[in-house]
Amino acid sequence: KxxxxxxxxxxxxxxxxxxxxFHFSPPHNWMNDPNxxxxxxxEYHLFYQHFPDxxxxxxxxxxxxxxxxxxxxxxxxxxxxxxxxxxxFSGSAVVDLKNTSGFGEGTQPPMVAMYTIHDxxxxxAGLNDRESQGIAYSNDKGRTWxxxxxxxxxxxxxxxxxxxxxxxxxxxxxxxWIVVLAVKDHVAFWGSPDLKSWRHLxxxxxxxxxxxxxxxxxxxxxxxxxATGETKWILIVxxxxxxxxxxxxxxxxxxxxxxxxxxxxxxxxxxVSGGQGIWLDYGMDDYAGVTWSNAPLAPDRRLWIGxxxxxxxxTVVPTTDWRSACTLPRELSLIQTSHxxxxxxxxxxxxxQLRQESRTISPxxxxxxxxxxxxxxxxxxxxxxxxxxxxxxxxxLVLENEAKESYRIGYDSRSNQFYSDRxxxxxxxxxxxFAAGNHTAPRISDNRHLHLHLYFDVASAELFVDxxxxxxxxxxxxxxxxxxxxxxxxGNPVEMxxxxxxxxxxxx
Ligand code: FRU
Numbered sequence: 001k002x003x004x005x006x007x008x009x010x011x012x013x014x015x016x017x018x019x020x021x022f023h024f025s026p027p028h029n030w031m032n033d034p035n036x037x038x039x040x041x042x043e044y045h046l047f048y049q050h051f052p053d054x055x056x057x058x059x060x061x062x063x064x065x066x067x068x069x070x071x072x073x074x075x076x077x078x079x080x081x082x083x084x085x086x087x088x089f090s091g092s093a094v095v096d097l098k099n100t101s102g103f104g105e106g107t108q109p110p111m112v113a114m115y116t117i118h119d120x121x122x123x124x125a126g127l128n129d130r131e132s133q134g135i136a137y138s139n140d141k142g143r144t145w146x147x148x149x150x151x152x153x154x155x156x157x158x159x160x161x162x163x164x165x166x167x168x169x170x171x172x173x174x175x176x177w178i179v180v181l182a183v184k185d186h187v188a189f190w191g192s193p194d195l196k197s198w199r200h201l202x203x204x205x206x207x208x209x210x211x212x213x214x215x216x217x218x219x220x221x222x223x224x225x226x227a228t229g230e231t232k233w234i235l236i237v238x239x240x241x242x243x244x245x246x247x248x249x250x251x252x253x254x255x256x257x258x259x260x261x262x263x264x265x266x267x268x269x270x271x272v273s274g275g276q277g278i279w280l281d282y283g284m285d286d287y288a289g290v291t292w293s294n295a296p297l298a299p300d301r302r303l304w305i306g307x308x309x310x311x312x313x314x315t316v317v318p319t320t321d322w323r324s325a326c327t328l329p330r331e332l333s334l335i336q337t338s339h340x341x342x343x344x345x346x347x348x349x350x351x352x353q354l355r356q357e358s359r360t361i362s363p364x365x366x367x368x369x370x371x372x373x374x375x376x377x378x379x380x381x382x383x384x385x386x387x388x389x390x391x392x393x394x395x396x397l398v399l400e401n402e403a404k405e406s407y408r409i410g411y412d413s414r415s416n417q418f419y420s421d422r423x424x425x426x427x428x429x430x431x432x433x434f435a436a437g438n439h440t441a442p443r444i445s446d447n448r449h450l451h452l453h454l455y456f457d458v459a460s461a462e463l464f465v466d467x468x469x470x471x472x473x474x475x476x477x478x479x480x481x482x483x484x485x486x487x488x489x490x491g492n493p494v495e496m497x498x499x500x501x502x503x504x505x506x507x508x
Contacts, residue, residue: 014508018319018459018477021378021506022354023308024073025325026063029055032314033165033217033288034305034326035062036079036093036113038142039295044070045142046305046326047079047113049090055323056315060087062115064142069350070303070329072507080113080136080145085152089131090165090217091115093142094195095294097170100177101195103137103148111138112195113145114179116164117152129156131163133181135195154198160184165217167290168195174259180235182215187237189220189262202261205237208269209251210277212242219290220257224299225334225341231299232265232334232341233257236280238288240311244279245439247312248287251277254334254341267340280343282441283420283472284310285460286327302332303348308460308475313431318477327473328455328462335467337444344468347455355380355502366395367493369486372501375399377458377481380502385450386495387413393491399425399456399482407476409461411450413491416443418465418472426478444469449497456482457504 013027025031029052036047043066050063062080065073080088093113096104103110114135122130132152136145156163162184171178177192178201186205190198205215219236235253243249253272255264264272271278280289289306297303306327309317314324330345364370385395396410396419407425411418417440422428428435445466453464458481463472487496 016320019322020325020457020460021508022071022351022504023325023328023457023460024065026050026322027075028321029053029323030057031063031307031322031324032057032309033090033307034290035090035115037290037292037305038093038095038111039292040095040111041141042068043141044068044292044295045093046073047093048326050078052078055319055321059120060089060118062088062113066142069353070348071350071353076143079142080115080147083147085134086117086119089116089118090288091133092167092290092293094168094170096195100193101137103139105139108139111142113137114153114166114168114195116166118164128161129158130161132156133166133179148196150196153196154179154181154190162214167217167219169221169293171259176259178220178259180218180220182218182237184214185211187215187218187235189260191259204235204262208264208272209237209253210239210242211275213240213248215239217288217290220262221291221302222257222299223302223332223334225336226300227336233262234332234343235262236290239277240287243284244277244282245284246433246436247284247310250280250286250289250306252280252343253278265340271339278342280345281306281471281473282418282439283463283474284312284439285475286471286473287311289327291332300333303329304332304345305329306473308473312433316430317475318427318430325460333468335469337469338446339444342444342469345464345471346468347453347462347464354504354507356505357503359501361496361499361501363495363497365493366487366489366496369488370496372485372487372499374483375485375501376503377483378504378506379456380504381452381454381456382500383452383454383496384498386497387448387450388492388494389448390492393489393494395487395489395494397454398486398488400484400486401478401480401482403479405478407461407478407482409454409463409472410488411443415440417441418443418463418470420461420463420472420474422474422476425476428477439472439474441470441472
């Protein structure tokens with residue numbers, strides 16, 4: 001990998017305190033949203049909102065990394081730089097297979113990126129048209145980019161200050177490019193034959209979903225339910241603030257798209273009215289996630305990644321000299337539940353290559369505390385439970401360190417909710433929003449068998465429940481690594497029917 005020149009000695013780079021060992025994080029300085037997620041010629045591209053001069057947010061660039069397996073990342077030079085027109089805000093990238101844009105040279109199709117041009121001068125002047133959409137293209141596998149001289153391709157209509165985060169895709173049904181944009185409190189769909197000339201198609205969303213903040217980073221894609229053959233369109237809408245546990249989060253809607261308009265499924269109306277939303281991840285630290293375009297996957301799956309932080313405190317978390325990481329890449333699929341279709345999230349299978357020799361724990365009836373022994377600072381854990389018939393119990397994990405700090409994550413049957421408790425998990429002095437109380441997530445399945453799949457990476461926890469129908473991602477900052485794991489139950493005893501711990505290899 002290419003290591004940029006900077007103050008940190010090369011042998012400690014990627015091994016600093018709190019540095020994730022199997023998640024992507026930038027070599028130095030600030031990152032936020034993943035951008036331009038696209039698969040091309042054997043490589044998964046991850047561009048990201050990046051400020052290379054400091055570890056707080058600033059003039060936005062697109063940082064760049066590539067991976068052949070979504071697990072190991074190679075850092076590449078910055079892909080797109082801000083200029084006199086403005087900062088390069090979030091956006092997407094596509095492979096223009098038919099060279100509709102005419103940007104292609106030779107036989108390879110060009111890659112085209114579409115992003116928001118955010119003009120800081122207009123912003124400061126309080127002008128409404130501070131944000132517009134621009135494109136750039138690459139004919140060398142995303143290594144170098146040329147901005148289109150005709151930018152902006154979607155000028156700001158002048159009404160909304162928040163007009164950003166274009167997610168483009170080719171819609172075979174209507175035979176055109178579609179872009180979905182976040183516009184303050186709704187999404188807007190625009191269409192184009194060539195990625196350069198765009199016309200407005202429709203707007204959607206003011207009446208539905210969470211509206212506790214501004215809508216950002218949308219995505220729209222079809223997913224097929226293999227059981228019924230039915231295809232649903234998924235509209236992802238990130239929102240900041242207004243997430244269920246505070247700050248920024250990711251909601252979604254299911255429905256249909258006819259090449260012009262999105263129509264939400266009728267059965268969702270009750271569930272997303274009055275400010276309610278359906279959330280992809282209930283933890284506080286998963287934001288601005290969108291999916292990979294052009295990925296070689298069956299129509300029933302979609303690859304997704306988010307930013308593992310929250311705007312409530314992202315700029316002040318105690319890491320140097322990098323700040324923020326991505327979540328684990330996940331595969332999204334459609335599942336039928338008693339509430340209708342839901343998205344299921346599964347960590348990508350390629351992560352299994354990081355597993356070291358596993359340790360299994362014998363089944364046990366848990367009625368108080370079971371010490372599961374020492375744990376490495378990065379590990380994966382699979383746990384199965386047979387739940388008591390009577391709903392009066394809680395079951396959870398406790399990670400402890402030598403400094404007597406602890407992180408707790410588990411399930412409480414009385415509220416039918418999962419919890420993540422980082423109130424005693426280490427440093428939270430940097431923000432009173434970080435550990436104000438437990439964070440919770442609903443259980444969707446009512447199966448008496450409970451399956452928990454967890455990943456712990458030095459300073460983060462990711463919980464995937466049952467069939468992937470509940471997810472929680474949370475970060476924390478223990479003063480020494482967590483080194484002991486306990487299982488704790490209260491109320492009715494719970495049967496733990498199996499547990500496996502996999503120490504993991506670092507990717508760096
Ligand atoms: C989301 C976001 C986007 C914007 C970008 C700026 O986290 O606010 O809406 O494009 O970050 O960095």
